[in-house]
Amino acid sequence: MSKKPDFKKYGFIPQRQPGLLLMRLRNRAGNITAADLCKVAELAERFGTGKVHVTIRQGMEIPGVKEEQFEEARQAVLAAGLLPAVCGLRIRPVVACPGTNTCPYGLVNTEALAARLDAEFVGRDLPAKTKFAVSGCANACTKPQAHDIGFRGAAEPVVDHELCVKCGACVKRCPAQAMAIDNETLAIDYDQCLACGVCVRLCPKQALKTGRVGYHIFAGGKGGRYPNDAALIATFVAEEEVIPYLEAILAVYQELADKGQRLSMVMARHGAAAIAAQVEKVAAAAE
Template identity: 40%
Template sequence: MKMSYSELDHAALGKVGMMLQNQPDYYVMRLKAVAGDLTVRQLARIAEVAEQYGRGFVHLSTRQGVEIHYVHRDNLGKAKELLAEAGVEMGACGPRVRSIVACPGGETCRWGVIDTKEMARELDARYFKQEMPSKFKFAVTGCSSNCTKANENDIGIRGAIEPLWLEDSCTDCGLCVSFCPVGAIARKDTDEAVSYEADEDACVNCTVCSSLCPSSAWVVGRKGYTVFIGGTMGRKPRFASVLKRIVETEEEVYALVDAAVSCYREHGKKKERFGHTIDRIGLENIREEIFEKAVQHSQKP
């Protein structure tokens, strides 16, 4: 399929992941990868297309995607077709939901608390390429190590646990006080007994204590997802705010995400990132509205 020049509407091309380069007539083809995963077959096809229609190299984006640069406008259709045959879809540009990034998560990582890839695929199915007031980025990360930087995204989901101390298992070795990365664990020594406590506010909900305690006295009390909203880097950086510290079910995560997206669509000005909408309206107001909407959402049959 050869595109005629009149068909080349840049906004329309942007919608399907093709961006005009500095060089007239040449385009970047941004490809989609969910959670940064591509099969070797897809990679082989991408290499073929980059060789044939690009300049024999690919660019790896900061959002775990692959871009083919220097594709002439006359070849965009053919290149897209070849990629599609191997199941490689185009990415997103402009004011819409971008590729969902995720770390490898609990499937392969010893620190991973949640199945990040499964959640990334679900978010992709629900929101990818949908129109928004501005660009919109999702990230899913398996634990507090935060490898995919949940708090730099418009919506970030991070695996989280709440540790629980079991008196009967504890041998009072004291190691937890030393290895807690944020110094949240304290040893309390009274005349009657020794106990260990994790300060809820200081705790970052990682799994270091529950994984490393030599006598398994620190265990996972509650496990779930921390949901962040309103993170962005770029020209006006803003770290995300915590919407809810521990969400215990996937259903509730999706209800909250849906509610947050709907709030942003309602209040967000054109080209205003979610975080800046939150700052304009007030975090507490937005949180309240999101929680209200999420409840209505979960009450739907």
């Protein structure tokens, strides 16, 4: 009997029903055009049961594809210009929120970062499955802290004391209780600040300016049977620095992980601070 193809590498998952596959498709930042939706519908009619399941990580999967049609279905996805998903021990499709594209709270262009991550990283083989999520602000709608590597948009507030009239509006609304008026001066506790941008938006005197803007980067999160919160390992990483920084994280991970070990296990073994320091070293050496 001939060996079966590595279905997961191409985004096909064996179903519980023998001989049938789920055909998974990815997209960029959860976006798909109406025209592409029609193509997905055609594929579902042609190869599956006519049904499409929306996955929790923004993908779509078509159930009921016969194993013997695997190659034909795979080629049809590519010919339609759609993006196949990937599974197994590699970088999985990226989850991202709309960020500054449409969300009023967005601080960064999440869709641009997600597109780069998709083009440059998805499908890369690693010791274990590795998931990325990108969120445009501290609301963290895509749960970056529950992913192997998470990117959360951040904008640093800076007080212009000349303009501040100490009205206290920002103090009341700060979700982190990071602001206070002490001795007639507005102060921000940057250790508590989420860099969420709320205070900058609401100040009636435009006395809060935006300082550094970029991504807070989290590493070592996961869901599943034993969920784990990721550790914050870098702050305000500028958009153009994210890719080299990510390469440094992956280099450290690959060096330290045994097969099957996710980043969370490596971080538990070595400690988040040690991993962050090692990543900094690798990133600096690559500059």
